[in-house]
Amino acid sequence: KLEVVHGRDLWPVKVDVSQFEQVIVNLAVNARDAMPEGGRLMVRTANLTSQEAAQLSYKGMPAADYVRIDVGDTGTGIPTDIVDKIFEPFFSTKEVGKGTGLGLSTVYGIVKQTGGFIYVDSKADKGTSFHIFLPRHHAEQDLQPDAPGATSAAKGASAEAKPRADLTGQGTILLVEDEEGLRSLNARGLRSRGYSVIEASNGLEALEALEEKNGAVDLVVSDVVMPEMDGPSLLKAMRGRNPELKIIFVSGYAEDAFEKSLPENQQFAFLPKPFTLSQLVAAVKETITPA
Ligand SMILES: Nc1ncnc2c1ncn2[C@@H]1O[C@H](COP(=O)(O)OP(=O)(O)OP(=O)(O)O)[C@@H](O)[C@H]1O
Ligand SMILES: [Mg+2]
Incomplete structure (x- = not known):
């Protein structure tokens, strides 16, 4: 109650x-x-x-x-x-x-x-x-x-009063996070900045969602440590479907700890936990915008 x-x-x-x-x-x-x-x-x-x-x-x-x-x-x-x-x-x-x-x-x-x-x-x-x-x-x-x-x-x-960067953007983001409260909070934050957000609570759901969209997702934001399928396996499977797919891994663990288990030459961004919604939004903007 x-x-x-x-x-x-x-x-x-x-x-x-x-x-x-x-x-x-x-x-x-x-x-x-x-x-x-x-x-x-x-x-x-x-x-x-x-x-x-x-x-x-x-x-x-x-x-x-x-x-x-x-x-x-x-x-x-x-x-x-x-x-x-x-x-x-x-x-x-x-x-x-x-x-x-x-x-x-x-x-x-x-x-x-x-x-x-x-x-x-x-x-x-x-x-x-x-x-x-x-x-x-x-x-x-x-x-x-x-x-x-x-x-x-x-x-x-x-x-902090310097002019605020424009953090709005466009594109479809697949958000993979098993904690429902956090996921919906972050999804809401990203939607309010103009993105379309698809939510998935684990790797398998994320793969299904990608399939449903015929691979038409611009960016995946995913936890590294998840039940069912860990981040690195998810990355391999998703890049198999869409080699251009951009990925931000989110994790409380040091980056090196899982980088070793990734296939070589894979590009991905990393956002350490804990992060604020503003940091997430900034990382998304930076990763999704073509250099
Ligand atoms: N409302 C609460 N009632 C009982 N114990 C609590 C409560 N809030 C926090 N704790 C205790 O404090 C610990 C630390 O809380 P904290 O939120 O930092 O971590 P967590 O909930 O274990 O993990 P995370 O929040 O990162 O998923 C918890 O593991 C729990 O033992
Ligand atoms: Mg907690």
Whole structure:
């Protein structure tokens, strides 16, 4: 059961929307995994005033105005002896192939990048809640970002204010990813930039989709490590069908680790996990555009 409670008149915050979608999806996927028999997933948003923040006893968070986002579940909870490790990259209690342990380190990175804070509360068999605090954004600071007293968040934003590259494009992309939430998020992001996207959850489905299109796919974005058929085998099979096919491999593992198993002289691009939607979109644009 999903329970969403939006706070009223929330203050503005400054975040990359696609990155923040990733935060919520990662937390929601973890909550689902923690509730194999079902349960409640709760998402709440609210303003938190500086006075209220001062009352909270979260370490390291200065009293200031924040917008808080709480994501809670009624799942297994996190054992106290591992709770300090969950934000570390590659820390996972899930079976090999089920989790890479990058979900929460990505979440942590994105929250920190926006100048925010994240904390976890968990009780065995009762559930887990993640609390995210994003600094309230004051729009007028954008005009004088270097004025004394401007927050570091506003300064960071001005450094990024260079003109945005055009990341829209055309073509048909076959997206192969077994994690449904991530796949639909990335598919949506690519579609909104003008691409046609075909989704496949494993290598066999991907080959079927390519067959259905008579090979008329411009680019494949695929995980390297997948059940059924791994990335390298998929590449061989697909290039057999369409030798011109462009491929981006996405993986949490170092590139060398699988390059050895690829047939020689095969070209492919590589995007290390974790990546943001903006990074995916940029890699797609670069790979799909003829040099
Ligand atoms: N809501 C939750 N309830 C119980 N345990 C959790 C919850 N969220 C995270 N954990 C624990 O923290 C670990 C790390 O989470 P993280 O999202 O980083 O990796 P993962 O889910 O194992 O793999 P990935 O997200 O890369 O597929 C999990 O393996 C799990 O043990
Ligand atoms: Mg996870």
